[in-house]
Amino acid sequence: MNTISADRIVAVADFSVETLCNIQDHLRISNSFEHCAYREAELDEIWRLLDMRKRVATGAELQRLTQMLEIIWQAHDLVGLGRPLDAARALGALVQPQS
């Protein structure tokens, strides 16, 4: 049974693929100003977790986090413009399996 509701804010405790997929799923069914505000808040939560981690990261992890931050910011601004589907597509770069 599908229990996803765009009216509920996703609990964000990490920036794992599972969490990002969950937000992406919610973006796909978001269709109102309120939904977009909830999704933007979730992406803000992700962004702050990433940014705090980046402050102590080095080497390859730092590079990976920098790329993730850019994508999260892009998705954040797209949902802010009322374009949740475009934001979901932008997040796709973070949730697809690495080849």
Added chain:
Amino acid sequence: MLSPADNAVVTQTGPGTAMGDLFRRYWMPALLSEELAEADGAPVQVRLLGEDLVAFRDTAGQIGLVSEFCPHRKASLFLGRNEDNGLRCVYHGWKFDVDGNCVDMPNEPPESRFKEKVAHTAYLCGEAGGVIWAYMGPRDGQDVPPLPRFEWTLVPENQRWVHKIYQATNYLQGLEGGIDSSHVSFLHASARQTPEGPRFDSVSIMPTADGAPRFSVKEMDFGLLIAARREMPDADTSYWRLTPYSLPFYTVIPGPLDDSAAFSGHAWVPIDDHSCWMYTYSWHPERPLDELNRRGRHPAHLVATQPGTYYPLTNRANMYGLDRAAQKTTSFTGITNLSDQDRAVQETMGTIVDRPTEHLGTSDLGVIGARRLLLRQARELGQGQPPQPPRDASAFQVRSLSVLLPSEATIDDAATEFAARAIAQRQPLHAAPSA
């Protein structure tokens, strides 16, 4: 967070900016009626949305709000003579009426008709609720919206207080503080020592409610309803604080659960991008505020100001009177006045917050929603779609609400309760009974 571009758009309100164009579509508080108390009295300098203006009340009691600088040689009209239904420049005697018409030009030959060609910038004014309001948008007749019908402007004078103080920040910092319900559990908490260590009690929140509210928002005809839901120990009910954010910069603060206190709220009116006037209005729909004693007045009404001005005595230069001993014993901040507590954190951020580097979360949902609403309206206006709320004056007639709802209640349930109890009073107040 906001991108640097969005932060610039949402905070810049000067002439020709996107947000400035939007704000000019709304009536705004320009000054208090008490500042222009008498006809032909002294003019007042007014800076609003980055424009330098002069306000005056003419012989007939009409209010003028005109560009400060005479169109002739740009002398300040604040120096002018307010006499015989017009403001006369002291440099060469040009005189302007409240509509900006040049009605006398004594330094030109009598046969000159140049004065008929001079149009000085003048803005529409209205007066309601002890406030002089200005409309700085387009004036081609049907584009001018009606004066907003805030409830505090409609009640008798003894049922309201209205005041203003200077704040050294962009308007948005003030507004964001006003719609951020989670800070009241901390910034405005009292402190006391217990055997287990210091304990902090909010002065505004039910003490049994939890300190980490869950937020939701709902777009309404006035702007945004911002809901902060706190769980109660009984598990059967939740405590909801419902804050209306009326576009573009008005709030009403949720009060206690009963109707024992007056309603209070704020407007943060941009002076320019780095400062604003914080207007505070308190009102009770039925009772004179004197009857309510301290529950009738918001702490902002009690902020001491420099004599003859609206500039607070507590400010960044004296760190708002911060008392470190009190901070250890009686107060979370060590700053006495609740309004000073707000101003202290908002002003010390810098005049415009660096939003691209902040770290928001889901507890900042109201802030996120308000910014997006403003940005969307500015964008839509740029595309030729004027904002809707200013067309409906009664949309501004809204109260706040604190309420206990069943624990399974949703934002839609809360909005229904809000509609029934906080905006159902939109009929004209004190209307004559029908026959």
